[in-house]
Amino acid sequence: MEQIIHQAPRYKTQFAAVFVHMVDPGKPGVGIHDTDQPEYFLLNTICSQLTAFSEPSSKEHLCFYQWSKQRYQSVRTIDPGDFLPRRWLGEYLSWSYEMLCQQAPDHLRMKHYQTEAVDIQSSRCGRERVILQDHTSILAEGVFLTTGHANIK
Numbered sequence: 001m002e003q004i005i006h007q008a009p010r011y012k013t014q015f016a017a018v019f020v021h022m023v024d025p026g027k028p029g030v031g032i033h034d035t036d037q038p039e040y041f042l043l044n045t046i047c048s049q050l051t052a053f054s055e056p057s058s059k060e061h062l063c064f065y066q067w068s069k070q071r072y073q074s075v076r077t078i079d080p081g082d083f084l085p086r087r088w089l090g091e092y093l094s095w096s097y098e099m100l101c102q103q104a105p106d107h108l109r110m111k112h113y114q115t116e117a118v119d120i121q122s123s124r125c126g127r128e129r130v131i132l133q134d135h136t137s138i139l140a141e142g143v144f145l146t147t148g149h150a151n152i153k
């Protein structure tokens with residue numbers, strides 16, 4: 001999503017509007033790193049190696065280490081080589097999702113569906129139809145599957 005937003009100025013001339021439909025039953029951005037889990041579950045990656053932003057185009061685009069320092073410095077000292085709580089990464093990813101949505105240009109329209117996608121079917125018109133749990137569907141030019149690798153049926 002970060003790249004879709006970053007590249008948005010390039011397709012402004014091609015399309016009046018681009019719609020991004022994001023399907024996830026959880027809180028957007030968080031993924032596997034549940035924000036309700038206990039603090040003692042730690043990441044197995046050091047904090048300075050994690051970032052939601054591949055293009056450091058803005059000072060606001062903090063990596064996980066910088067964000068943790070801003071958010072939790074008053075609670076404990078944080079070094080670039082620290083293994084921090086998984087819960088914090090979920091919070092960071094949620095924060096970065098919100099920030100990206102706010103920074104999206106007007107011609108990029110984003111919508112989150114808090115549900116599961118249960119199927120993807122090719123339609124006759126060459127598009128993909130993503131079927132949601134409540135049997136409604138989204139017709140799309142393209143689909144990115146980013147389902148991670150936990151609890152996949």
Ligand SMILES: Cc1cc2nc3c(=O)[nH]c(=O)nc-3n(C[C@H](O)[C@H](O)[C@H](O)COP(=O)(O)OP(=O)(O)OC[C@H]3O[C@@H](n4cnc5c(N)ncnc54)[C@H](O)[C@@H]3O)c2cc1C
Pocket residue numbers: 023024025026030031032033042043044045115116117118146147148149150152
């Ligand atoms: C238990 C565990 C611990 C991990 N710990 C670390 C770690 O410490 N450090 C590290 O770097 N990596 C870790 N990983 C790897 C981790 O998966 C990746 O770092 C990262 O979370 C992958 O991001 P993602 O967005 O691809 O997938 P995820 O974070 O797994 O997100 C996938 C999303 O897809 C959604 N989804 C799945 N199926 C559907 C569907 N049918 N319809 C709609 N939405 C769906 C889920 O709700 C979820 O929000 C861990 C993985 C697991 C399983």
